Structures are given as structure tokens and as C-alpha cells.
Amino acid sequence: MSSELRLRIASAVVLAAVVLAATWAGGLAFRLFSAAIALLLYYEWSTITRIAEKDRVGNVAGWCVVALVALLTLFDYVNAGAGLLLLVLVAGLAEMAVFRRADGWLVGGIIYAGLSGLSLAAIRGGDPSGLVAMLFLFAVVWATDICAFFIGRALRGPKLAPPISPGKTWSGAIGGTICAVIAGTLLHAAFYGADGLRIPVLALLLSVCSQIGDLGESFIKRRFGVKDSSRLIPGHGGVMDRVDGLVFACFAAFIVILGEALIMGGAGMPAGALLLGR
Incomplete structure (x- = not known):
């Protein structure tokens, strides 16, 4: 294992611990x-x-x-x-x-x-469904990111978007999405049990949006001739480099929540409950 990969893994572990601790604490x-x-x-x-x-x-x-x-x-x-x-x-x-x-x-x-x-x-938010909703988002986005990286490197094949991000492949994108659906479904099942097709479909949607967000950031960096968004995170570059997929998935989740509130009349329900259909 290269020193750069070890640094990336160490930084990722520390970041994940901080993020999960804040998510668990809420408020x-x-x-x-x-x-x-x-x-x-x-x-x-x-x-x-x-x-x-x-x-x-x-x-x-x-x-x-x-x-x-x-x-x-x-x-x-x-x-x-x-x-x-x-x-x-x-x-x-x-x-x-x-x-x-x-x-x-x-x-x-x-x-x-x-x-x-x-x-x-x-x-x-401040309720238990919000905690599960965020953990669900993390499971989907992190599974997408990690599995797309390793599956893409293992299988290679046609490039996903060569002008924007030459390293991404269709095999990685598809593999990452499949892993995200599995991870999101298992995470939801651990808290609420099996729940039909809603959660797998939602995980699929958010995984695709996560990858769009990743490509969007790559486009911006290429447009301005920048390799990393900053050097704030050792081995990873900047915050945008780490949360580009997450925030775009959150945008999509937020739209789903607004749609559920309008269609189902759940304006007073917690956002996490609306997202997960609870």
C-alpha cells in the first residue's frame, strides 16, 4: 500500500468519525x-x-x-x-x-x-427519523464513492465522461450504484425492516445524483484548471472534493421531502420521516 493511499485512508477514518459523532449527537x-x-x-x-x-x-x-x-x-x-x-x-x-x-x-x-x-x-432535524435518514444518505453516498473507485479500478472498461473526469468508468458507476442500493436497503432494514421497493428506488436515485454531483465538481475544477478544491484535508484535497456527492444527494433528498410534504400533506412531519416514508 502506497503512503498516499495510507494517508487517504487515515484521513477518511478521522473524517468519518467526526461526521458520525456529530450526526449521532444531532442538535x-x-x-x-x-x-x-x-x-x-x-x-x-x-x-x-x-x-x-x-x-x-x-x-x-x-x-x-x-x-x-x-x-x-x-x-x-x-x-x-x-x-x-x-x-x-x-x-x-x-x-x-x-x-x-x-x-x-x-x-x-x-x-x-x-x-x-x-x-x-x-x-x-432533531428526531430519530432524521438520524436514520442521514445514516441512510451516508450509506448510499459512501458506498457509491468507495465501490465505484475500487470496482472501476478492477474492471476498467469504457470511460463514463472522459472530457470531465477521465478516471471514471461505466463499470465503476454501475458497480457503485448497485452497492449503494444494497447498503442503503440494509441500513434501512436494520432500523425499520423491509419496506418494499421505495427504499431501493430511493437509494438508486440518490446514488445517481451523488455521481452527478461528483461529475459536476470535476467539471468546475477542469473549467478553471484546478486539481483539488483546496488542501484542507490531507490526502483528499478540499471539502468539495469529499462532499460533492453528498451535498448533491442531499439536494435531491430535499426535493423528495418537499414533494412528499406537498403530495401527502405532511408539512408538519419531520424531514427524515418524509424522506423514508415513515
Whole structure:
């Protein structure tokens, strides 16, 4: 085993322990984790896209908005944070329409970072179903990531998206998705027992979204000629490099939750319960 791989494994174990501890604790500990993710993601996004170099005033405004969203997340005002992000999105689209600005990286970074923190905090919530929902997401995303890496290296074959990420293969993507469905289904069964096709289908959806998020980050880095989002995590690069799949899966899960709340009239139910159909 190479020294680089040992460093990656050691860092991954430490990170997983911290994340799982915060998830198990819930409450303020997990909201603090979610707020930190939002701030770190915006730092890396703004660094990669060089927002500060192109628009210093806009970058300061972006930091102020993301910091406010992080504070709202920390104090459990998720709805207020979501409303602020919606306002930023509408204002950004209006500015682009009026002034014909083609560069939407500033608004994109605010939405990406802020929504990441909010969706994580909302899904975990403060009830037992939120804990299971987050563990389910971790099982799906981590199984996708790990199995896609090792299966892709073992089987190789046609590339998944050569212009974006030359190392990813169809065999890895499919193998990772199959493992994610198995991992998610087993995790759910350990808490609630077998539950028809809903959970396997949900795991399939979230696994695909996780891989789309991974490819999306690869596209951004390639677009700006960057290898890693930062050097914050030894052996892994930056926070975006580690949570790109997770946050995109959380976005998808958040949409599922909103859809369930609208269709089933479960606006007062915990987000985790809505996601898992409990």
C-alpha cells in the first residue's frame, strides 16, 4: 500500500468519525457541522472560480449572505435561510436578465454553499427519523464513492465522461450504484425492516445524483484548471472534493421531502420521516 493511499485512508477514518459523532449527537453539534460545511464550501468555490479577483464587492456580499445563512442554520432557522437563498436566486437571475451578465458563478456559489448547509441540517432535524435518514444518505453516498473507485479500478472498461473526469468508468458507476442500493436497503432494514421497493428506488436515485454531483465538481475544477478544491484535508484535497456527492444527494433528498410534504400533506412531519416514508 502506497503512503498516499495510507494517508487517504487515515484521513477518511478521522473524517468519518467526526461526521458520525456529530450526526449521532444531532442538535447544535450537527447544525454547527452543517454551518461549517456551508462556509467551507463557499470559500473553496470562490477560490476555484476566482470570484474575488473578478468582483471584490460581489465576493464580500457573497460572504455576508453565506455567513448569514450559516448563522440561521446554526440557530435552526432553516426556513428563513431558504427564503434568503430564494431571494438571492431571484435577484441574481433578474440582474443577469437586465444587465445581460453571463457570469453566474457568484450566485451559483451562494446557492450551492448555502443550500448544502440548510439541506443537511433540515434532513437531520432533531428526531430519530432524521438520524436514520442521514445514516441512510451516508450509506448510499459512501458506498457509491468507495465501490465505484475500487470496482472501476478492477474492471476498467469504457470511460463514463472522459472530457470531465477521465478516471471514471461505466463499470465503476454501475458497480457503485448497485452497492449503494444494497447498503442503503440494509441500513434501512436494520432500523425499520423491509419496506418494499421505495427504499431501493430511493437509494438508486440518490446514488445517481451523488455521481452527478461528483461529475459536476470535476467539471468546475477542469473549467478553471484546478486539481483539488483546496488542501484542507490531507490526502483528499478540499471539502468539495469529499462532499460533492453528498451535498448533491442531499439536494435531491430535499426535493423528495418537499414533494412528499406537498403530495401527502405532511408539512408538519419531520424531514427524515418524509424522506423514508415513515
